[in-house]
Amino acid sequence: MKNKKNLFELIARDWQLLTIILLPALYFIIFHYVPMYGLIIAFKDYRIGKGIIGSEWVGIEWFKEFFKSFYFVRLIRNTFLLSVYNIIFSLPVPIIFALGLDEIDRAWIKKTSQTLSYAPYFISTVVLVGIMYNFLSVHDGVVNVILAKFGFKKINFWSSPKWFRPLYIGSGIWQIFGINSILYIAVLSTIDPQLYEALAIDGGNKWHKVRYIKLPAIKNIFIILMILSLGQILSVGYEKVILMYSPSTYETSDIISTYIYRSGILDARFSYGAAVGFFNSVINFFVVIIFNFIARKTQETSLW
Amino acid sequence: MRTKDFVERLFTFIAYSIVFIAVIVTLLPLIYVLNASFSDPYYVSRGDILLYPKGFYLESYKTIFAEKEVWQAYYNTILYTFFGTFLNLTFTMLAAYPLTRRKFFARSFFSFFFLFTMFFSGGLIPLYLIVVKLGMYNTRWAMIIPPLISVWNLIICRTYIQTSIPEELIECAKIEGCSEFRILRAIIVPLSKPIIATLIIFYGVNHWNSYFNALVFLRNERLQPLQLYLRKVLMASSPDLLQSYAVRLDEVSTRMQLLFTQIKFSMIIVSILPILLIYPFFQKYFVKGMLIGYHNTIFHICAKISRLRCGNEVKLDSIAGSDLYI
Numbered sequence: 207m208k209n210k211k212n213l214f215e216l217i218a219r220d221w222q223l224l225t226i227i228l229l230p231a232l233y234f235i236i237f238h239y240v241p242m243y244g245l246i247i248a249f250k251d252y253r254i255g256k257g258i259i260g261s262e263w264v265g266i267e268w269f270k271e272f273f274k275s276f277y278f279v280r281l282i283r284n285t286f287l288l289s290v291y292n293i294i295f296s297l298p299v300p301i302i303f304a305l306g307l308d309e310i311d312r313a314w315i316k317k318t319s320q321t322l323s324y325a326p327y328f329i330s331t332v333v334l335v336g337i338m339y340n341f342l343s344v345h346d347g348v349v350n351v352i353l354a355k356f357g358f359k360k361i362n363f364w365s366s367p368k369w370f371r372p373l374y375i376g377s378g379i380w381q382i383f384g385i386n387s388i389l390y391i392a393v394l395s396t397i398d399p400q401l402y403e404a405l406a407i408d409g410g411n412k413w414h415k416v417r418y419i420k421l422p423a424i425k426n427i428f429i430i431l432m433i434l435s436l437g438q439i440l441s442v443g444y445e446k447v448i449l450m451y452s453p454s455t456y457e458t459s460d461i462i463s464t465y466i467y468r469s470g471i472l473d474a475r476f477s478y479g480a481a482v483g484f485f486n487s488v489i490n491f492f493v494v495i496i497f498n499f500i501a502r503k504t505q506e507t508s509l510w
Numbered sequence: 511m512r513t514k515d516f517v518e519r520l521f522t523f524i525a526y527s528i529v530f531i532a533v534i535v536t537l538l539p540l541i542y543v544l545n546a547s548f549s550d551p552y553y554v555s556r557g558d559i560l561l562y563p564k565g566f567y568l569e570s571y572k573t574i575f576a577e578k579e580v581w582q583a584y585y586n587t588i589l590y591t592f593f594g595t596f597l598n599l600t601f602t603m604l605a606a607y608p609l610t611r612r613k614f615f616a617r618s619f620f621s622f623f624f625l626f627t628m629f630f631s632g633g634l635i636p637l638y639l640i641v642v643k644l645g646m647y648n649t650r651w652a653m654i655i656p657p658l659i660s661v662w663n664l665i666i667c668r669t670y671i672q673t674s675i676p677e678e679l680i681e682c683a684k685i686e687g688c689s690e691f692r693i694l695r696a697i698i699v700p701l702s703k704p705i706i707a708t709l710i711i712f713y714g715v716n717h718w719n720s721y722f723n724a725l726v727f728l729r730n731e732r733l734q735p736l737q738l739y740l741r742k743v744l745m746a747s748s749p750d751l752l753q754s755y756a757v758r759l760d761e762v763s764t765r766m767q768l769l770f771t772q773i774k775f776s777m778i779i780v781s782i783l784p785i786l787l788i789y790p791f792f793q794k795y796f797v798k799g800m801l802i803g804y805h806n807t808i809f810h811i812c813a814k815i816s817r818l819r820c821g822n823e824v825k826l827d828s829i830a831g832s833d834l835y836i
Contacts, residue, residue: 216615222690223608227620230605233658234624241632241640254642306528309521319529321793323536328785330719332737333778336744337539340778346554346771348542380535388800411514412521445722449741463634470635471726483633491630 248481261477268481277465285461289442292375293435299383301424304390305416320391323384335449338377339364367457374450374459378443389431390424397423436497462486547571547775551768554775570769570776580780582732583739586650590735591717594654598713599706601659606667607694612677628661634726641727652727653735657720663712670705670802671698708799711792718785740781744774 217224248268250261272278303323310316326334341348342363350360363369401419410418444463451459462482470479541561546554550565574580608614609621637656646652675698683693699706721737728734 220614220616223611223614224616226604226690226694227608227616230601230659231620231623233601233655234627236644237637237640237656237658238627238631241636242630243632244636244639245632247636247639254639302528303532306525306532309525310529315529319533321790322533324793324796325540325786325789326536328715328719328789329782330721330737330740332719332721332740332744333782336740336774336778337543339745340543340771340774341539343771346768380539383532384536385800388797392801411517413517448722448725449745466634467726471638476635476639479635480633483635487630487633494629 245480245484245487247477248484250477252477252480254476264477268478269485271478272482272485277460280457281460281462281465284458285442285463287458288371288374288447288461291371292378292442293432295375296379296383296386297428297432297435299379300386301390301428303383304387304394304424305420307387307391308394308420309412320384320387323387325384326381327385329381331443331446331449334377334381335446338373338450342373364452365454367455367459370450370455370459374446378446386431389427393423393427394420432497436493543775543778546772547779549772551772554768554772567772570773571780573773574776574780579731579739583734583736586733587718587736589650590653590720591714594657594717595710595713597654597658598660598663599709602664602667602709602713603694603699603702603706605659605664606671607698608690609668610671610675611680624659624661624664638726647727648729648733650733653717653720653723653733656723656727657716660713660716663709666799666802667702667705667709671702673802674705675701704795704798705802707792707795708802711796711799715785736781740777743777 244258247258247261249263249265250258251264251267252258252261307316307319310319329337342350342361344350344360344362344364347363349363354360361369363373397419402415405415405419442461442463444461444467447459447461447464448467451464463486466479466482466486469475470483545561545563547570548563548566548568550567553564605620605624609617609624611617641647641652641656646655679697680693683697688696719737721735721741724733724735724738725741728738
C-alpha cells in the first residue's frame with residue numbers, strides 16, 4: 207500500500223517529464239515493441255485477412271522447416287563467416303591508420319589526411335556498390351580493361367561466389383576505416399606525455415612506444431567496440447549484400463537477413479519470414495550476452 | 511646507436527607510407543569517377559583515363575538533367591531528408607531530456623526501455639506488417655516514421671546534455687517556477703546547438719543515403735528517393751533503360767553501349783556532389799559529435815553500469831586544444 211501511494215505521488219510530481227517523454231515512448235512501443243509481440247506470428251499461419259488473433263497456430267512448424275531446409279547450413283555459414291571475417295579484417299585497419307597518423311608531426315598532413323579519409327563514409331551504399339559494379343564489370347570495367355592490357359584473363363567478379371566476400375569486406379573497409387579511426391586518434395592524442403618521457407628515459411624507441419603505451423591505451427575502446435559489433439553479428443549489413451548478390455553467388459552471399467527479405471517480403475511468406483527473423487534476433491541477443499560474459503571474465507572492461 | 515636511429519627512421523617512414531597509401535586508396539576511385547564522367551565514352555571504355563579527363567564530354571550530364579525522373583527522385587530525397595531530420599531531432603530531444611534529469615523517477619525504466627531495442631528486435635517482417643496495418647505502405651510516411659529515433663543518437667544526445675548543461679542551471683530555473691516544457695524550450699535547446707548540429711548530420715546523411723526502406727515500403731515510382739533510382743540505373747544492364755536514354759541521343763548502337771556505361775559515372779557524381787560539397791563545412795561538427803558521442807558514451811556506459819575502470823573520460827577541452835580538428 208505504501209508503494210502504490212508513492213507511485214502516484216511520483217507521477218504527480220514528474221508529470222511534465224512524463225508528458226515530454228510520452229511521444230517518443232509511443233514511437234518505440236509502436237515500431238519496436240509491438241513488432242516484438244508480432245513475432246508471435248512465427249508460431250502461427252498468419253493470413254492478413256484473418257489478422258493475428260484469427261490465424262491458426264502451427265507451433266514450431268516454420269522453425270522445423272527452416273532448420274531442415276536445404277539452405278539452413280549455407281545461410282548460417284555465410285552469415286557467420288561474413289560477419290567474422292568482416293570483423294577480423296576491418297578492426298585492425300582503423301587502428302593501424304590511427305597509429306600511423308599519430309606519428310606524423312606536420313599538422314597539415316595530419317588534418318588533410320584525416321578529412322580525406324572520412325569522405326568515403328558519406329557515400330551511400332548504392333553509390334559505393336555502383337562504383338564497384340562499374341570498375342569490376344566484365345566487359346568494360348577499369349580493372350578488367352587493365353588486366354587485359356597486361357595480358358591477364360578478365361575476371362568475372364560478379365558471378366563468381368569466391369569473390370563475394372573479399373569484395374564485400376574490402377569495400378566496407380574502404381568506406382569506414384577513416385570514420386572508425388576517429389576514436390582511436392582521440393585516445394592516442396590524450397595520452398599523458400609523461401609516459402612518453404619516462405619511456406624515453408628508459409631508452410625505449412618508437413616501437414616500444416607503440417607496444418607499451420599506445421596499444422594498452424586503445425585496448426579498452428577496442429574491446430567495447432568489438433562487443434558492440436559482435437552483437438550485430440547475425441544482422442551483418444544486408445543492405446549492401448542485397449545490392450551485391452545475385453543467384454549465381456548465393457553459395458557465399460546469401461545470408462539469413464537476405465533470405466528473410468526474399469521469403470518474407472518478396473514471396474510474402476510472413477509467418478515463415480518472421481520465424482527466421484525470430485531465430486536471428488535470439489541468436490544475436492545471446493551472442494552479446496555470451497561475449498560480454500567472456501570479456502568480463504578475462505578483462506576488466508565490459509558493457510555491464 | 512646507429513641501429514636505434516635506423517629503427518626510428520624506418521618506423522616514421524612506415525607511418526608516413528601507411529597514411530599515404532590510405533589517402534591514395536581513398537581518393538583514387540573518386541578521382542577516376544570524376545574524370546570518367548567528363549570524358550568521351552570511347553576513352554572510358556578503353557581505360558585510357560586515369561588522372562585527368564580525355565575528350566571533354568558533357569552530353570551525359572545534359573542527358574541526366576533532362577531526365578524528369580532524376581528531378582523527381584532528387585525532390586523526394588530532399589523532402590525526406592528535410593522533414594525526416596526535423597522530426598528526428600524533435601523526437602530525439604524529447605526522448606533525451608527527461609533521461610538527463612536525475613530526479614526523474616522513471617528515468618532508469620525509460621533508459622532500459624529504449625536501450626533494450628538495440629539488443630533485440632522483432633525483425634523485418636513484423637515491422638513491415640505494422641507499416642502496412644497503419645496504412646503507411648506506399649506513402650511518404652513510410653520513409654520518415656519508422657526510422658524516427660535512433661537509440662544510438664539518443665544516447666549521444668543524452669550524454670551531451672548531461673555533461674554540458676549543469677544541473678544547477680536547471681534547478682535554478684525550476685526554483686524560479688519554470689515548467690519542464692519551458693526549460694526544454696528555453697534552456698536546453700539553445701544550449702544544445704553543437705549536438706543539434708551533429709544530430710542533423712547523422713540523421714541527415716542517413717536519410718540522404720537510405721534506399722532499403724524505399725525498396726521495401728514504396729511501390730510507386732513517383733515516391734522513390736534518389737538512391738533507389740540510382741540503384742535502378744547503376745545496377746541495371748537491361749537494354750530497356752538504354753533505350754529510354756538513347757531516344758534523346760541519336761546515337762548508333764555500339765556507341766549506345768559505351769554511353770550507357772559512361773552515363774553511370776556522371777550519375778554517380780550528380781548524386782554525391784551535394785554531400786561532398788557540404789562536407790568540408792560540417793566535417794568539424796561531425797568529428798566533434800563522433801567523439802562526444804562514442805567516446806564519452808562508452809565511458810559513461812562503462813562507468814555507470816560496471817563501475818569498473820575503463821580509462822579516462824575524455825574532457826572536451828583537452829581535445830579542443832589538440833590539432834584534431836580543422
